[in-house]
Amino acid sequence: MPELPEVEAWARELDPLVSRSPIEQAGPAHIATLKTFDPPLATLAGRKFAGSRRRGKNLLFPTADGELVLRIHLMSAGRLRYHVPGAKTPKTPMFRLRFTDGGELVLTEGGKKKRAGVWLFTPATLDAELAHLGPEALGLPRATLREILTCERRQLHPLLRDQRALTGIGRAHANEILWRARLSPFVLSTQLKEDEIERLGAAIEDDLSRALALREAGKGDADVYLIHNRLGEPCAVCATTIRRVDFEEHTIYYCPTCQTGGRELKDRRMSRLLR
Numbered sequence: 001m002p003e004l005p006e007v008e009a010w011a012r013e014l015d016p017l018v019s020r021s022p023i024e025q026a027g028p029a030h031i032a033t034l035k036t037f038d039p040p041l042a043t044l045a046g047r048k049f050a051g052s053r054r055r056g057k058n059l060l061f062p063t064a065d066g067e068l069v070l071r072i073h074l075m076s077a078g079r080l081r082y083h084v085p086g087a088k089t090p091k092t093p094m095f096r097l098r099f100t101d102g103g104e105l106v107l108t109e110g111g112k113k114k115r116a117g118v119w120l121f122t123p124a125t126l127d128a129e130l131a132h133l134g135p136e137a138l139g140l141p142r143a144t145l146r147e148i149l150t151c152e153r154r155q156l157h158p159l160l161r162d163q164r165a166l167t168g169i170g171r172a173h174a175n176e177i178l179w180r181a182r183l184s185p186f187v188l189s190t191q192l193k194e195d196e197i198e199r200l201g202a203a204i205e206d207d208l209s210r211a212l213a214l215r216e217a218g219k220g221d222a223d224v225y226l227i228h229n230r231l232g233e234p235c236a237v238c239a240t241t242i243r244r245v246d247f248e249e250h251t252i253y254y255c256p257t258c259q260t261g262g263r264e265l266k267d268r269r270m271s272r273l274l275r
């Protein structure tokens, strides 16, 4: 699933493109993709977008008149592209929005499961819908991070991925950040010492801003990720072979030398003993 740096890079790229000319037609959208029916997509026709923004992993397109906001979440397999006027576009995308100059914003989704979503909200309903999201992970003040870590006793990897605690980080960047901070994925948040909190805060900022710069330069996963999806490769810091521990829904990659005092993580039960 695209995480903060990738979504932010897309928002910045789309910003001048979607605000260039008014909307001619919004839709059609696949029945599984369109999550709201009131206000209807047709009410976008004739309006102009103010640009594109990001909140967490959501792309937001507010109208210039301040009355509506189109929200798009790509989940794991969604792709959103702006096609210049006259360009060849997919025949049956999940969602299509056509501008009066002939440009098109097109959402496609690979795989069988259709999970990406399109919503049309008023600003007030959007705020309510996203109210559960925690503060943005990029630019997070150290004091806020300390509060997040100490208010509840949580393992670091799931805590970083919890959009209610802080928003924008998923599996891949949780792996990157904890490796960069030299912290075990299973350390309890309440047990971090002051220097470890400092390291974690610096790692969040450094990893996300580095990734954002690379994504904006058009770089892909192979350049952005230094530990995620690199099982068996040498750690870039200490050359120890990168390990992984599997869960039902995701995989944690880590360096035993940098992060777990040389110990290998077998599963959750065993990991409780590790610090």
Ligand SMILES: [Zn+2]
Residues within 6 Å of the ligand: 235, 236, 237, 238, 239, 240, 255, 256, 257, 258, 259
């Ligand atoms: Zn290492």
